[in-house]
Amino acid sequence: MGSNNKVRKMNPKLNRKAWGFVLPSIVLIIAFVFYPMIQAFITSLQTGMGNNLTFNGVANYKRLLTDSTFQKALFNTFIYLIIQVPIMILLALVISTMLNDKKLKFRGFFRTAIFMPCITSLVAYSIIFKSLFANDGLVNVLLMKLHIISDPVLWLTHPIWAKALIIIAITWRWTGYNMVFYLAGLQGIDDSVYEAADIDGANAYQKFKSITLPLLKPIILFTTINSTIGTLQLFDETVNITNGGPANATVTISQYIYNLLFKYTPNFGYAAAVSYVIVVLIVILSFIQLKVGGDKNE
Amino acid sequence: MSKKRKIMNAIKYIVLGLLSFLSIFPFFWMIVAATNRSVDVTRGTLIPGNYFMNNVKTLLASDLNYLLAFRNSIIIAVVTTAVAMIVSSAAGYAFEVYKTSTREKVFNFILLSMMVPFAALMVPLFRLFSKFNSMGALKIIGLNSPGAVIIISVATAFLIFFFRQNTKTFPKELIEASRIDGLGEFNIFLKVYMPTMKSTYAAALVVTFMSSWNSYLWPLIALQSPEKRTLPLVLSAFGSSYTPDYGMMMTAVVIATLPTAIIFFLMQKQFVAGMTGSVKG
């Protein structure tokens, strides 16, 4: 279908109708994303308390360089990104490969069960995680009974374990979601490809590496970018589970923006400057991922 | 070979079983909590109790109007989902079917909007919406109206992208054939495309309904009056209590999770099928 990529000349009447289809979406997205985005940029060049804003050039952006809380938030966000996204993607891939076996019993059950976390609301899931991972919570009790640990792990109050808990929580909530995409992709791969590999005596790992991964590449790329965006905007989980604690050990950039707007005496200009950092990061990272993952074939 | 297979199989079942257990366990915990008294919940009981109806009674008797919030949430989620299906699918369809280089550029531009964090938009958006209140007909999407919450999630880059991807599986010959039959472009979309793409719509419906049902930050800011509040806002008010009743709270959470659970279970098959379409092409 080479012609598919070629852009045809369209007759003007049809072209106008086509714009009619997309117009509502374009108007809405411009009005509710790009217009406020420009507003936010203008605000980011201003300073002041509440509404008494005055123009001060790039001072807010310079301030970022000396703001230790911002740097901590940036660092934390990157830790989540570097550790959590690969773990989740890999886990989702492995699960979906296992589930792709048509002879597997209870396939529907496994799939439903692993997707279930996606239907929970954040309030529910954070309350549950907080109580399960409390110092004397069920997780610690179990780990101690199994003699894996001798003292309770301070999941919520130790700087490193708190980060680990956030990573566990996000992985719990979102692995199933990514799995569904991979499952869908795997269904598009013809069984005969795997059968041929079986005849060649390929083991499971080889099949995964040389068939599954390459064929799923576009989907992996899509989910990776999606997860990256989600992680860079991470907010609800850290607010609800650890509230950024202990001592800012789990705070994220989005939460810092929220704090600047709502927890502290509001500083809209500076908050807007911080939020532009996320935008720039997302654009850069998505670009890198596209370059690395999407060696163009069209 | 077959022995190795068996072992591999056994490992597979153990791993999947364990993961399923880990995924479901918190739900079990939530339901157990909803059937117990607050004190037992804090003590970490794992045995279902018989206090559910009492919890429901306390919940309904509380100052926060749970039923009203439930109704608001349903209205907002249903309308958002319905309108989003039409608006976003029309765009996704057109971007794929009527390709021109200008529109390709517009499409990429729309994809960029996915990268904007909501935190950055909050305050400018609020100012924008507060202006709608004094702009005649636009008042229906002004602050403090369900419209404000609905309109913002009707056209999302993700959904448009999703529909566009699925449209790639839609047989273009059908369009040509319909044109020959004398159907207008809009009718082709309405009468040919929509019915053909049922499972795509089902998947989009599940995703949109869930995100609308669980959305928190924007409704929090946009809906000021208590009688306009949605469920997540009421749950958050419960959660902020200094002497929380856990049994009641978890009952509230369980009931609030039901609609998404029901929708998911009812549409699971179509959901998976729809997802498959989105990753082709």
Place this chain on the structure above:
Amino acid sequence: MKRKILALILAVVMVVGMTACSSNKTNTKDSGKTGTTDTKETSNKKITIWAWDESFNIVAANEAKALYQKDHPDVQVDVVTMAQDDIVAKLNTSLSSGSTEGLPDIVLVEDYKIQGYLTAYPDQFYDLSSIAKPSDFASYKTGVSVVDGKLYGIPFDSGVAATFYRKDLIEKAGYTTKDMENLTWEKYIEIGKAVKAKTGVDMCTLDPSDVGQIRMMLQSAGSWYTDANGKVDIANNQALKDAIKVYKQLVDAGITKQVSDWDQFVGAFNNGDVASVVTGCWIAPSIKKAADQSGKWAVAAFPKMAANDKSVNASSIGGAGWYVLKNVGNAETAADFLKNTFASNADLMNTLADKITLVSTLNAAANQPNYTKASDFFSGQKIFGDLAKWTGEVPSVNYGLNTYAIEDIMTEAVQAIVTNGANIDSTLKDFQVQIEAAVQQ
């Protein structure tokens, strides 16, 4: 498949039915309302109150409402429960855009936060000077609500700090209530070690993200993170250094139980895992929730820091006041409401003392019968009398505009010093710079 579709249709019908029913209800209610407003032309006054915590502030607001409506049956009062963070988020967005759509007439604001609002949005708050005088209230409370000599808020609950402790456990460790008088932190830690050794129970909870204990110690010495002029005061703040040292001793003594949020904090003393709670008096209702511990508790004054001669046996934490938003519409009615209730009514305070263990900051409340009653839960102690006395002794400090912004960074400094053993002087010097950068506007 067909079954599923049927089920879906049923579900939709149910939901729509429910929606229709409830919308009918609201409609009739609404038309009823309009009916009354039509008949009495002047009676369309309606005020809305926002507050958080339905077991405390909301109860108080509802009592006040009932009281006010006895004399003003024509005024409709709506009390709305909302999480404190949600109130703050809404106020910030609305006030910043100048929109008053849906805002309340009266709002409860925490003492640490109000100065920020009054400075950033001076035109949005109603001057209450005509309905109350600062001298009617505990002196340390009114400082935050006064700007340019005008009173903008009605102080509500006292945040006076106290040492709530388990008498039975202290006694098991060989101490008596006598030892808890004129308590110092040093003595407190000594008792804590004995309690831990004899009973195995920790002395108090510790939340690494919450340095409220240090904040209280600071105020007990008449000091804050900022000086009287609002300038960041960290590097050379002797009271802060003393407080961090005490805090480190407390942590090093190994007599604390780590918690990470409010629920675990409350759970710790309700389950009998700690022998004392040093915090604001608003904790009393939560302590009393463990009915099986009735008669085992007692209350002593806040411990002072022996090393700091300015430190006294009194401090404060939390606490809030009622404010009127000027441009929402019914500011005068709202002010009149406050005038007749929280600003003057000792009777109301008396009722609330019983209902929610409110320690009022209204001076006139002190003589009310419930404020002189003994409490069975607290071993027959007349706790209100004691708490009121300590309320009068709390040093007044300027909370400034940035308490929370500073404290979020201070938790890191405290962690560095306490957990990692960093040098206190050099650490605070570093953080002085960081914090100054963080609070610039």
